[in-house]
Amino acid sequence: xxxxxxxxxxxxxxxxxxxxxxxxxxxxxxxxxxxxxxxxxxxxxxxxxxxxxxxxxxxxxxxxxxxxxxxxxxxxxxxxxxxxxxxxxxxxxxxxxxxxxxxxxxxxxxxxxxxxxxxxxxxxxxxxxxxxxxxxxxxxxxxxxxxxxxxxxxxxxxxxxxxxxxxxxxxxxxxxxxxxxxxxxxxxxxxxxxxxxxxxxxxxxxxxxxxxxxxxxxxxxxxxxxxxxxxxxxxxxxxxxxx
Numbered sequence: 001x002x003x004x005x006x007x008x009x010x011x012x013x014x015x016x017x018x019x020x021x022x023x024x025x026x027x028x029x030x031x032x033x034x035x036x037x038x039x040x041x042x043x044x045x046x047x048x049x050x051x052x053x054x055x056x057x058x059x060x061x062x063x064x065x066x067x068x069x070x071x072x073x074x075x076x077x078x079x080x081x082x083x084x085x086x087x088x089x090x091x092x093x094x095x096x097x098x099x100x101x102x103x104x105x106x107x108x109x110x111x112x113x114x115x116x117x118x119x120x121x122x123x124x125x126x127x128x129x130x131x132x133x134x135x136x137x138x139x140x141x142x143x144x145x146x147x148x149x150x151x152x153x154x155x156x157x158x159x160x161x162x163x164x165x166x167x168x169x170x171x172x173x174x175x176x177x178x179x180x181x182x183x184x185x186x187x188x189x190x191x192x193x194x195x196x197x198x199x200x201x202x203x204x205x206x207x208x209x210x211x212x213x214x215x216x217x218x219x220x221x222x223x224x225x226x227x228x229x230x231x232x233x234x235x236x237x238x239x240x241x242x243x
Contacts, residue, residue, distance in 0.1 A: 053081030174224025
C-alpha cells in the first residue's frame with residue numbers, strides 16, 4: 001500500500017488535486033503509457049504479498065515475538081495482507097474494465113454490515129481499538145528503531161545503515177498516524193451508531209485535506225509513505241530469512 005501513496009503528496013501540492021488513496025493511484029495508472037502492464041505486475045505482486053503477509057500472521061515463518069505486542073504485530077500483518085489483496089484484485093479488475101464502487105462507499109458499507117450484527121457496534125469499536133493498538137506498536141518500534149529482525153544491517157555501509165534507520169522510523173510513524181486516524185473515525189462511528197462516519201485510507205486523506213494546514217500534513221504523510229516505499233526496496237535487497 002505504501003508504494004502507491006505518493007498521490008497524497010501530489011494532492012498536497014496541487015490545489016486542484018484530490019486525495020485519492022491507493023485505488024485512485026491504481027486507476028491513475030490506466031491512463032499512463034504501459035499502464036496495463038504495470039497494473040498486471042502490481043496486481044500480481046500485491047496478491048503474492050497478501051499471501052506472504054497471511055503466512056507471517058498465522059505461522060512462525062517470521063519473528064513476531066510473544067505476548068501482546070507479538071499478537072498485535074500479527075494482526076497488523078493480517079490487516080496489511082487483506083488491504084494488499086483488495087488492491088491486487090482492484091488492479092486486475094481495472095485491467096478487465098470491471099466496474100468498481102468508490103472505496104469510501106465500500107468502507108461505510110462494510111461498517112454498516114458489521115453494525116447490523118448482534119453486538120455490531122461493540123465489534124466495530126473493538127476493531128477500532130485493535131487498529132489503534134497496532135498503531136501504538138508502530139510508534140514504539142519507530143522510537144526504538146526496531147525495523148525488522150531479518151534486516152541484515154551488517155551488510156550495509158555506514159551511510160546506508162543510517163539512511164535505512166531514518167527511512168524506517170519515518171515510514172513507521174507515518175503508517176501509525178494514518179492507522180490511528182482511521183481507528184478514531186471507526187470509534188466515532190461505533191459510538192454514534194453511524195457507519196457514514198467511518199473512513200478508509202481515501203476518506204482519511206480527504207478529511208485531512210479539509211483541515212487547517214491539511215495540505216502541509218498531507219505533504220508530510222506523502223513524504224513518509226515515499227520513505228516507507230524506499231525502505232521496502234532496501235528490505236528486498238538486504239532482508240534475509242534463515243530457516
